[in-house]
Amino acid sequence: MGTNGRFHRDIPEATVARLPLYLRSLISLAGAGDDTVSSAELATSTGVNAAKVRKDLSYLGSFGTRGVGYDVERLIFEMSRQLGLTTERSVVIAGAGNLGQALVKYRGFSDRGFPVAAMIDIDPAKTGSEISGVLVSSPSSLPEVVAANPGCIGIVATPAEVAQAVVDRLVEAGITSILNFAPSLVVVPDFVVLRQVDLALELQVLSFYAERNLAGVAEALHSID
Amino acid sequence: MGTNGRFHRDIPEATVARLPLYLRSLISLAGAGDDTVSSAELATSTGVNAAKVRKDLSYLGSFGTRGVGYDVERLIFEMSRQLGLTTERSVVIAGAGNLGQALVKYRGFSDRGFPVAAMIDIDPAKTGSEISGVLVSSPSSLPEVVAANPGCIGIVATPAEVAQAVVDRLVEAGITSILNFAPSLVVVPDFVVLRQVDLALELQVLSFYAERNLAGVAEALHSID
DNA sequence: TAGTGTGAATTTCTTCACAGCG
DNA sequence: CGCTGTGAAGAAATTCACACTA
Numbered sequence: 370m371g372t373n374g375r376f377h378r379d380i381p382e383a384t385v386a387r388l389p390l391y392l393r394s395l396i397s398l399a400g401a402g403d404d405t406v407s408s409a410e411l412a413t414s415t416g417v418n419a420a421k422v423r424k425d426l427s428y429l430g431s432f433g434t435r436g437v438g439y440d441v442e443r444l445i446f447e448m449s450r451q452l453g454l455t456t457e458r459s460v461v462i463a464g465a466g467n468l469g470q471a472l473v474k475y476r477g478f479s480d481r482g483f484p485v486a487a488m489i490d491i492d493p494a495k496t497g498s499e500i501s502g503v504l505v506s507s508p509s510s511l512p513e514v515v516a517a518n519p520g521c522i523g524i525v526a527t528p529a530e531v532a533q534a535v536v537d538r539l540v541e542a543g544i545t546s547i548l549n550f551a552p553s554l555v556v557v558p559d560f561v562v563l564r565q566v567d568l569a570l571e572l573q574v575l576s577f578y579a580e581r582n583l584a585g586v587a588e589a590l591h592s593i594d
Numbered sequence: 595m596g597t598n599g600r601f602h603r604d605i606p607e608a609t610v611a612r613l614p615l616y617l618r619s620l621i622s623l624a625g626a627g628d629d630t631v632s633s634a635e636l637a638t639s640t641g642v643n644a645a646k647v648r649k650d651l652s653y654l655g656s657f658g659t660r661g662v663g664y665d666v667e668r669l670i671f672e673m674s675r676q677l678g679l680t681t682e683r684s685v686v687i688a689g690a691g692n693l694g695q696a697l698v699k700y701r702g703f704s705d706r707g708f709p710v711a712a713m714i715d716i717d718p719a720k721t722g723s724e725i726s727g728v729l730v731s732s733p734s735s736l737p738e739v740v741a742a743n744p745g746c747i748g749i750v751a752t753p754a755e756v757a758q759a760v761v762d763r764l765v766e767a768g769i770t771s772i773l774n775f776a777p778s779l780v781v782v783p784d785f786v787v788l789r790q791v792d793l794a795l796e797l798q799v800l801s802f803y804a805e806r807n808l809a810g811v812a813e814a815l816h817s818i819d
Numbered sequence: 820t821a822g823t824g825t826g827a828a829t830t831t832c833t834t835c836a837c838a839g840c841g
Numbered sequence: 842c843g844c845t846g847t848g849a850a851g852a853a854a855t856t857c858a859c860a861c862t863a
Contacts, residue, residue, distance in 0.1 A: 383832060389798040393777060407844065416779050420834055427846055435840045435845045452798050453805035460797070471696020472793075477777065481794035522800055546804040548796055552618060552702065554641050562803040564796055568697075569706035571773055571789055572685070573614040573677050575747055578787040579771040580678035608854055632822060644822095645856055652824060660823045660862045823862085830855070840845080 380428045380451070387425055390415045392448050399441050407438035459486035459518045461544070463535050464527035465495050465505050468550060472526060473501045486518045511542040522546040529553035536563075605653045605676070612650055613673055615640045620670045632663035682707055684743045686769070688760050689752035690715035690730050693775060697751060698726045711743045736767040747771045754778035761788075 380388075394414045398406055408426070412419040426432065426439065429447045433439045449455055460483045462469050472478065473485050488505045490496060496507045506514060515521060523539040525532055525547060532551035539547060545561050552567045605613075619639045623631055633651070637644040651657065651664065654672045658664045674680055685708045687694050697703065698710050713730045715721060721732045731739060740746060748764040750757055750772060757776035764772060770786050777792045 385802050389795040433845050436843045453801040458801055467699040474692040477794050483797045546800045564800055569702050570614040572708045575771045575789055576678040576683055577610050658823050661821045
């Protein structure tokens, strides 16, 4: 309600899902030396239409200058703040199978401010070893890991059958943000934030649109958009 | 328009994104020997509310029986048909780096009907080798690969900088469905269906909700939902 | 009677269009 | 003049609630 602008409450979900998109673009603009950007430019560089860009940005406050555009650095700052990216948040990957190993080796997380602090696996053949410089620990060491990485995000990269049990242990150990890659429903207490990513589901959705060639309709960002 | 039921046109996007969820659940129910299921049961097993389940299923046609529920096998059949899963669709992964290698080794795709037919990489040190039984070919062999796998889906697992160029080559080679894991905007012609999955973006969205602990609000299926 | 199918109400998201300001 | 910021219109998605029927 507060019209004060410093802290605009309740940013719509759809907008939140697009903020990282703008941020990505802004960082690249900043790298290219641009210091202002218009909603139209952000629109072409993100694939979101200009009116939507303006409305989305307006939820952060009024940081634009009429006739000019937005200050790139300022927007990066405000957006990072809203996204909670000012404090680095590390990641704990549960499951050192194919997907888990891939995710540790993948640069994408650490490059964008989410370093992998640890991996967890039940297999005693794996625990104690390092993958890509990250130690694989047994589930029993979860509480210590969480204590050493406050506010960390748990990533579930285990088979679907054990996903719920794994999530329960993560929550028990104090993790309150979870990204689940296992294709199964998991339930969490109210105070835990959960997101699901199902890679095969994406292929099935593609398959649907491929069948009828309604391209463009399917162009959506993961799941949300 | 057609009230005939055999082929309900224009299923809403939001519904399409949930069909794979129902399918996953139905397959597991079928495996457990259930032959009917109610919207309430599907609701609890997918995390979607019951009214939404019924509305979604109604887009496929009227396959339920009042007072009883839905026939599991029938629903699986109709849903698979709508999703275009009756003909197997293979996948070509562009980029044999960490993410690409992870995806080939990952069972999730082939287990759910999307076998990996080939990998493509420019690095001559990689081409010719096999990863997880899949041959890594050079980009020049793309046309043959596509010809050998009609209707295949292209997966882009390359660095962001080259994603657009890679997508262009895929399209040129005849691929019309693309799943892009590179965190960058890519543009495709109208007849090509594109979906984006940005893993770090998911973490950023989690970070947003973690910051304000508005849990539950964030519970959404990637992707889109 | 138990559970579907669906119009109608509601909420959320998108798009339009333009007043207002630098 | 150019571009933001935003009310208001419009579209899409969700939820309600209940008539209907196997």
